[in-house]
Amino acid sequence: MTxxxxxxxxxxxxxxxxxxxxLQKLRNIIxxxxxxxxxxxxxxxxxxxxxxxxxxxxxxxxxxxxxxxxMSFASQKNSIxxxxxxxxxxxxxHDWFVAEYPKYSKQKLDxxxxxxxxxxxxxxxxxxxxxxxxxISVDQWIATYEAAFRx
Numbered sequence: 001m002t003x004x005x006x007x008x009x010x011x012x013x014x015x016x017x018x019x020x021x022x023l024q025k026l027r028n029i030i031x032x033x034x035x036x037x038x039x040x041x042x043x044x045x046x047x048x049x050x051x052x053x054x055x056x057x058x059x060x061x062x063x064x065x066x067x068x069x070x071m072s073f074a075s076q077k078n079s080i081x082x083x084x085x086x087x088x089x090x091x092x093x094h095d096w097f098v099a100e101y102p103k104y105s106k107q108k109l110d111x112x113x114x115x116x117x118x119x120x121x122x123x124x125x126x127x128x129x130x131x132x133x134x135x136i137s138v139d140q141w142i143a144t145y146e147a148a149f150r151x
Contacts, residue, residue, distance in 0.1 A: 022121030
C-alpha cells in the first residue's frame with residue numbers, strides 16, 4: 001500500500017488509527033538514533049531515510065534521480081513493515097539482528113530480505129530497532145551499497 005502523502009506527518013496521520021501511535025514511536029526511535037547525514041523523507045510512498053544527493057550524487061542505481069535509500073517503514077494492509085537495506089547487503093548485520101531479536105520479542109521473526117513485518121503494533125521491538133539504526137553510518141552504507149549493488 002503506497003501512500004500519496006507528501007510529508008511524514010501526513011503519512012502517519014493518514015494511517016489507520018490503531019497504528020498511528022506505533023508509527024510515531026517508530027519514527028521517534030529512528031530519529032533519536034539516526035547517524036548524521038541520513039535524511040528523512042517520503043520515498044516510494046513510505047517514510048524513508050536516504051543518503052541525499054548532496055552526499056551521494058550518483059543516487060540509487062535503479063533510479064539515479066532518487067537519493068540512495070537506506071531504510072523505511074510503512075503501514076501495509078496486514079502489518080507495519082520496517083525495511084533496512086543493509087540487513088540485506090551485510091551478512092554480519094543480518095546475523096546480529098536475527099540473534100538479538102529473541103532477546104527483545106517473544107514473537108517469531110517475520111523477515112524477508114530487507115523487510116521485517118510486525119502484524120501487531122505492540123510487537124515492535126523499538127529498542128532493538130534503535131540499536132539497529134545506529135549501527136551503520138552514511139559512509140559505511142555507501143561502501144556496503146557500492147560493494148553489493150553497484151556493478
